[in-house]
Amino acid sequence: MSTAAEAAIATNRFGLGARPGELARAAPDPRGWLLAQLRGGAPAIAEGASLERSDTILNRATALREAKRDASRAGGAQGAVQRIGAWYRSLYVAEVQARFGAAVASERPFVERLVHFWANHFAVSVDKAVVLGVAGAFEREAIRPHVLGRFEDLLFAVERHPAMLLYLDNFQSVGPDSPLARRASAARRRRDLGLNENLAREILELHTLGVNGGYTQADVTSFAHMITGWSIGGGRGRLAEGESGQFHFRANLHEPGAQLLLGRRYAQSGCGQGAAALRDLARHPATADHLAGKLARHFIADDPPAAAVARVADAFRRHGGELVPVYRALVESPEAWATPLAKYKTPADYVHSAYRGLDLPVDGKRSGLTAYELLGERTWSPGSPAGWPDRAADWDGASALLKRIEWADAVGERLGDRRDAQRLAPAMLGAVLTGKTSEAIARAASGAQAITLLLTAPELMRR
Amino acid sequence: MNATTIDRRRFLAAAAAVPLASRLVLAHAAAAPEARFAFILLRGALDGLAAVPPCGDPAYAGLRREIAIAPPGATHGALPLDSTFALHPGLIFLQESWRAKELVVAHAVATPYRERSHFDGQDVLENGGHQPHAFATGWLNRALAALPASRAGRGREAGIALGQNVPLAMRGPAPVASWSPSRLATLDDDTLARITDLYARDPVLSVRLADALATDDVARSAAMETAQRGARYGEALRAAGAFLARDDGPQVAMLDTTGWDTHANEGGAQGQLASRLGVLDSGLRELKGALGAAWSRTVVVLATEFGRTAAVNGTRGTDHGAGTVAFVVGGAVQGGRVLADWPGLAARALRDGRDLAPTLDLRALLKGVLHDHLQVASAALDREVFPESAKALPVRDLVG
Numbered sequence: 017m018s019t020a021a022e023a024a025i026a027t028n029r030f031g032l033g034a035r036p037g038e039l040a041r042a043a044p045d046p047r048g049w050l051l052a053q054l055r056g057g058a059p060a061i062a063e064g065a066s067l068e069r070s071d072t073i074l075n076r077a078t079a080l081r082e083a084k085r086d087a088s089r090a091g092g093a094q095g096a097v098q099r100i101g102a103w104y105r106s107l108y109v110a111e112v113q114a115r116f117g118a119a120v121a122s123e124r125p126f127v128e129r130l131v132h133f134w135a136n137h138f139a140v141s142v143d144k145a146v147v148l149g150v151a152g153a154f155e156r157e158a159i160r161p162h163v164l165g166r167f168e169d170l171l172f173a174v175e176r177h178p179a180m181l182l183y184l185d186n187f188q189s190v191g192p193d194s195p196l197a198r199r200a201s202a203a204r205r206r207r208d209l210g211l212n213e214n215l216a217r218e219i220l221e222l223h224t225l226g227v228n229g230g231y232t233q234a235d236v237t238s239f240a241h242m243i244t245g246w247s248i249g250g251g252r253g254r255l256a257e258g259e260s261g262q263f264h265f266r267a268n269l270h271e272p273g274a275q276l277l278l279g280r281r282y283a284q285s286g287c288g289q290g291a292a293a294l295r296d297l298a299r300h301p302a303t304a305d306h307l308a309g310k311l312a313r314h315f316i317a318d319d320p321p322a323a324a325v326a327r328v329a330d331a332f333r334r335h336g337g338e339l340v341p342v343y344r345a346l347v348e349s350p351e352a353w354a355t356p357l358a359k360y361k362t363p364a365d366y367v368h369s370a371y372r373g374l375d376l377p378v379d380g381k382r383s384g385l386t387a388y389e390l391l392g393e394r395t396w397s398p399g400s401p402a403g404w405p406d407r408a409a410d411w412d413g414a415s416a417l418l419k420r421i422e423w424a425d426a427v428g429e430r431l432g433d434r435r436d437a438q439r440l441a442p443a444m445l446g447a448v449l450t451g452k453t454s455e456a457i458a459r460a461a462s463g464a465q466a467i468t469l470l471l472t473a474p475e476l477m478r479r
Numbered sequence: 480m481n482a483t484t485i486d487r488r489r490f491l492a493a494a495a496a497v498p499l500a501s502r503l504v505l506a507h508a509a510a511a512p513e514a515r516f517a518f519i520l521l522r523g524a525l526d527g528l529a530a531v532p533p534c535g536d537p538a539y540a541g542l543r544r545e546i547a548i549a550p551p552g553a554t555h556g557a558l559p560l561d562s563t564f565a566l567h568p569g570l571i572f573l574q575e576s577w578r579a580k581e582l583v584v585a586h587a588v589a590t591p592y593r594e595r596s597h598f599d600g601q602d603v604l605e606n607g608g609h610q611p612h613a614f615a616t617g618w619l620n621r622a623l624a625a626l627p628a629s630r631a632g633r634g635r636e637a638g639i640a641l642g643q644n645v646p647l648a649m650r651g652p653a654p655v656a657s658w659s660p661s662r663l664a665t666l667d668d669d670t671l672a673r674i675t676d677l678y679a680r681d682p683v684l685s686v687r688l689a690d691a692l693a694t695d696d697v698a699r700s701a702a703m704e705t706a707q708r709g710a711r712y713g714e715a716l717r718a719a720g721a722f723l724a725r726d727d728g729p730q731v732a733m734l735d736t737t738g739w740d741t742h743a744n745e746g747g748a749q750g751q752l753a754s755r756l757g758v759l760d761s762g763l764r765e766l767k768g769a770l771g772a773a774w775s776r777t778v779v780v781l782a783t784e785f786g787r788t789a790a791v792n793g794t795r796g797t798d799h800g801a802g803t804v805a806f807v808v809g810g811a812v813q814g815g816r817v818l819a820d821w822p823g824l825a826a827r828a829l830r831d832g833r834d835l836a837p838t839l840d841l842r843a844l845l846k847g848v849l850h851d852h853l854q855v856a857s858a859a860l861d862r863e864v865f866p867e868s869a870k871a872l873p874v875r876d877l878v879g
Contacts, residue, residue, distance in 0.1 A: 143738065185743040190793045210793020214742040217595065217799070227596045227611070233831060236595075392643040392659075399737040400523070402598045409615075412683060413644030414691035415657040421674060421688075425666050456677050465670055472674050474681045 020447035022046040022353055028448075028479040029359060030315060030347070031125035033369025039446045050347050053124040054340050058131065058163050061118050061156055067111060070153035070178055071261030077104075077149065078250060078260065104149035108142060109382050111152020112395045116384025119364075120371040130163045130343070131155070132364070133314055135396075137307075138174045138223060139403035140183040142396050147183050151396040154179035167307070167337035168298040175219060175294060176263040178248045184215035184401060188255065191244040191271025196254060211271075216240035218401045224297040226306030231278060238275040242282060243290035245270035304332040308342075310406070315346050317358045318407040324351040356448050357478035360408035363391030365479060366420060370427065370471050373444035374435050391419050417477075424471035433463030437470040448475050514811065514852050515723045515777040517732045517766065518619055520648065521759075522601055523739035525783035527803030528824075528835060529752055530570070531584055531817075535563035538824035542790040546747045546797075555748035560584065564817045568748050569757040572764040576808050580815035583877055585844055587802040587819055589785055589837030595799035597740065600784030604841070605648035607865045618842075618864050619733060620651030622849050625859035626730070638731040639694065639722050641715040649733050654686075656694040656729065658722070660714055712736060716762040720769020723777065730853070739783060743794035763808065775810035778852045778878060782841055788833050789824050802835035805844055811852060813879035818844075840871040847874035 026046035027034035034042075042049040061067070080100045122128040135155045142148040158177040162170035174180055181187040189212040190197055197209045216239040221227050245266045249258025258264025265287035274283040280296065282289050297303060308329035312320035324346075331345035346352060361369065367387045371378070378384070388394050398404045405411075437457050441449055453473040460466035470476065533539050534550040534557055548567060549556040557565030558574040564586065566574050576582040592603035592611070599611035607618025623637045638655040640646060649655050671692070678684040719732040738755050745752045759781075767774050786803025802822075808814070820838040822828045830836040842865045849855040849864065850873050861869040 185794055185796070188743070188794050192793070212742055212792055212794040212796070213798050221596050221598075227594075227599050233595065400597060400740070408683075409647075409650060410644055412687060413640070413642070413657040414687040414694065415659045416643035417684065417687045418691040419643060419659075421671075422666060425670060452680065453677065456673055460673070461669065465673070468670055469673060469677060473677060474684055477684065 018447060019043055019046060021356055023049075024446040024448045025353055025356055026050050027125070028369065028445075029352075030129065032119055032122065032129055032365070033125075033372045033479070034444050034446070035372045036375055036440065036443050038372075039443055043446075047347050050126050051344060053126045054164060054343055056164075058127050058160050059118075059122070059124060061114055061160065067114060067152065067156065068107065070150045070157060071259075073107065073149050073153060074178055074248070074261035075250065101145070104145070107149045108151065108396075109385060111155075112385045112388070113378070113380075113382060115152065115155070115395065116368075116388075117378040119368045120376070120378050125372075126343075127163065131160050133311070134163050134170065135159045136398070136403040136406075137310065138170075138180070139398050139401055140179050140396060141398055141400065142394075143399055144183055147179060147396070150179040150182070155396075164340055165338075167303075167332070167339055168295060170339070171223065171294060171298050172291075174223070175215070175243075176246065178261060178263065180215070181246060181248055181263070184218055185212045186215035186243060187247040187251070188212065189215070189240065189244050189246075190269045191241055193273070194244060194269050194271055196268040211237070211240055211244065213237060213240040215246075216243060219294070219297065222402055224306070225300060225302040226309075229300070229302035229306060235277050239277050239290075239293060241271040242275050242277070242293050245287065246290060298337055301333065304329040304337075308332060311342065311346060312349075313406050314359075316349065316352045317355070318409075321351050324349045357475060359479050360412050361477060361479050362404065362406075362411055363393035363416070363420075364388055364395070366477070367391065367423075369444070369476065369479070370424070373440060373476075374427075374431070374467070374471075376427075376431075387423060390423055392416055412477075420477070421468075421472050424468045427471060428464040428466075428468035431464065431467055435463070435467055437463070437466035441470050441473075444470075445473075445475050449473075450475060512726065512773070512776060513730055514854075515730060515732075515770070515773055516848065516853055517719055517723065517734070517777065517779040517809075518648065519779065519781045520601070520604070520646065520733070520735040521739050521781060521783040522597070522735055522737045523741075523783070524597060524600070524785050524787055524799055525739045525803055526741055526745065526752060526787040526797050527586065527588075527783075528786070528789065528797075529741075529745065529747075530567050530756060531560070531564055531586055531804045532557050532567065533563050533586070533821070533824065534565045536821075536824045538789075538826075542824060543747075544791050546745050546750075546791050546795060548747055557748075561817055563821060564819070567753065567756050569753045570760045572760045572767075573806065573808065577815060581808055581810060581812050582814040583807040583812055583816055583818055585805045585807065585818040585839055585874075587822055587835055587838045588782075588805045588841050588844065589802050589839075590841045592785065593801065595785070597784060597799070602647065604782065604784050605646065607648075607842070607868075609867065614866075616651030617646070617648035618845070619648045619731065620653050620655060622853065622855050622860075622864045623653035623655070623731060624651065625855050625863055627854055627856075636690065636694075636729055638733070639719070639729040641719050641732060641734045646733060646735055654690070656690050658694045658718060660718070712758055713762050713765050716766040717769045720766045720771075720773075724770050724773045741787070741796050742792070742798060743796040745791075745796040767810075778807060778809040778811050778848050780845065780848060781806040781808070782845075786835055789829055789835055790833070800834035801830050802837035805841060807844065807848065807877055811878050813876055818874065839874075840868075842868050843871040843874050844877070846871065847877045849873075851875065851878040 023039050023043040023046045026042045027038050030050050119128055140147045140151050142151050154177055158173040162173055190209045192210055200209050213236055217236045220231050247264050247266045249262050249264035250260025274281055277293050282293055284292055308325045312325045316324055328345045331342050335341040456469045457466045460469055532548040540547045551557050551559035551565050559565050590604045591609045592600050602611040605617045606614040608614050636654045636656045640649045640657040643659045645657050678688055715734055722728045723732055741752050770777055782805045786800040787797035788800045792798050822836040822838050846860045
């Protein structure tokens with residue numbers, strides 16, 4: 017394959033779509049252009065944007081709820097509830113727009129894509145109301161700092177983050193034989209004290225081993241026991257202790273005693289028990305296979321060749337879960353460079369590549385969110401902890417295509433002749449731009465129509 | 480949108496794909512009213528013991544404690560069905576359907592899947608096999624492909640997915656449409672024609688665009704423009720009804736909904752699950768309204784990937800389980816009964832000591848509907864639609 021075609025793959029499949037000039041920069045050494053992006057830490061998001069920390073957000077939410085309870089005693093509760101909801105929505109909108117801006121402007125788009133990949137791997141979903149205010153903070157605090165580090169650190173940051181503990185209910189999971197449960201039982205108050213296995217199951221099934229990773233229901237239950245007490249400080253009533261809005265281990269909720277997971281015995285007491293298990297899960301061979309399969313699907317093809325998956329998994333194991341060598345194995349896989357346009361873009365991919373290619377300003381408060389919603393991929397709302405799917409069949413529906421066409425038409429109308437599609441098309445698509453598309457753009461009836469045709473071209477629907 | 484524009488769009492759609500053009504011509508030859516089928520997939524594992532509480536089971540109230548639904552007659556009590564079962568108090572339309580003998584409730588139902596992953600569970604439910612990822616196509620699409628020849632060749636997509644994309648159950652050899660509400664201004668026809676030309680050599684995009692344009696016409700010319708705006712779910716169900724009601728419309732529609740994964744604070748007669756069930760129930764009423772006279776030849780099946788634990792968990796919710804409920808409702812249903820070989824909720828009867836034990840294969844229910852209502856042949860049901868399912872004998876007499 018020519019390096020021109022490889023540059024198109026580097027910028028569009030590994031990156032987020034070529035900005036003007038990017039293709040030319042990648043062309044001399046497409047692999048080197050990608051690997052250079054992996055040096056240094058992951059860039060922080062939107063310097064200057066006033067985004068709040070999750071503990072600040074959760075503390076303020078607690079204060080608002082207190083105010084609501086006071087108000088409710090005085091006879092008017094509804095207003096305060098709505099204020100929390102509206103405030104959470106405003107935080108969410110600002111976070112999405114900051115993330116959108118980073119995706120459009122990034123000069124390390126490979127890293128930005130990796131942030132999106134891992135955020136989707138460890139998905140939280142804002143259709144659960146408590147997640148709405150902290151989903152953005154979760155990505156900035158738990159995902160972004162670790163995407164170029166070790167998987168184990170990423171995993172720990174995620175599973176101990178308040179957003180995940182809230183989303184998958186673990187903050188209030190109580191060991192059936194924990195000090196608290198025993199006290200309550202002695203006092204004959206059995207109400208709402210007990211295990212919730214949601215987070216434990218999804219860690220095993222989605223975050224680490226994968227659904228075929230060889231665990232049983234008994235493993236789920238005992239792992240759920242091990243992470244009882246992994247909670248958030250500063251809640252109400254029995255959840256009041258601890259640094260407010262931060263991870264807090266509650267010994268009185270923790271199930272005592274040794275547990276068996278995947279045949280291994282964990283006799284530690286307290287928080288260290290779950291941590292030891294989580295560390296072993298991060299290093300388990302099945303975890304390497306599971307993650308390699310997902311990465312290869314994302315960067316190579318919907319059904320990636322087994323040899324490539326094996327190579328990536330091997331890099332994961334050999335480097336003890338260091339992620340940069342894993343990404344290097346992906347970049348160095350010949351399979352990744354064999355077929356241009358092998359992946360159908362998700363709606364977010366599609367919007368990012370259009371904004372980048374046309375060098376559109378990220379203006380307004382919610383231009384990104386409006387586009388994502390219209391095209392069917394509202395940020396951080398996959399509706400389930402499995403995250404958004406990553407195969408063409410999940411995204412290439414007829415109605416979905418019509419939405420993209422309608423959106424492209426609106427972009428064309430808005431820009432008119434303020435962008436020259438004929439000049440921009442080769443800078444976006446390079447070697448994968450077809451004669452047919454060039455010709456259609458050249459013959460367009462107007463500048464606006466030329467942009468619409470560029471944005472609807474088959475080459476732009478795929479990466 | 481005026482009629483001329485519609486015709487031009489239709490022309491463009493036809494020009495985009497020759498097979499579609501021939502389908503459109505044949506569409507005008509549609510004859511006698513056909514049966515209609517809607518499949519609603521409740522993603523996230525609906526708690527069957529809350530939707531259809533077995534109030535007559537002596538173990539029920541003790542297992543469910545603070546989230547138990549009170550028996551019929553009590554304050555916020557369930558709606559009566561028979562001596563054992565009742566309906567969640569939010570399911571008002573379903574109870575009316577029951578009284579009209581248009582509802583069959585199947586309980587202790589499950590697919591062949593016995594693990595507890597949502598995603599694998601949904602995959603099995605949709606692919607129609609025994610294992611996750613056994614097939615890349617779905618049972619509903621294969622059923623469309625197996626429709627009697629006179630119908631399959633009748634000149635249009637026999638199925639429609641309400642949503643931007645087509646879910647696995649509807650993917651496969653039979654062409655299907657997808658539709659979701661559109662909010663943007665209409666494109667000008669010249670731009671559409673050029674895009675159509677741009678896709679001429681792309682085997683996927685050309686077909687998708689042609690399908691989208693054809694479907695968009697139907698939606699616009701149906702009562703959609705005037706339909707009152709409401710919750711997205713209600714809108715999708717109204718659209719499904721409008722599509723199915725047309726004599727030249729699709730025969731089968733599929734919708735999916737999420738939000739059934741009630742691990743914490745599930746609630747009882749009121750609360751989180753109750754409000755979801757309320758939305759579902761009023762959506763079904765909208766579907767019936769949009770179907771109009773076609774309701775009498777319609778069967779709707781509602782199913783979910785698996786059920787939830789028999790006991791309430793430590794966070795006033797329920798975790799992933801096994802057996803659950805399925806609903807068969809519609810004007811063509813021979814209803815007013817609960818279909819259950821009830822295993823009971825006594826500790827020794829629970830699967831793995833925690834879950835309602837399944838006693839009815841969901842495929843048996845679906846096969847009964849597909850056979851008696853859509854006339855899919857038994858051999859095709861046993862081999863292609865639900866491969867290796869001969870032992871799951873179709874449930875008969877669901878359709879009147």
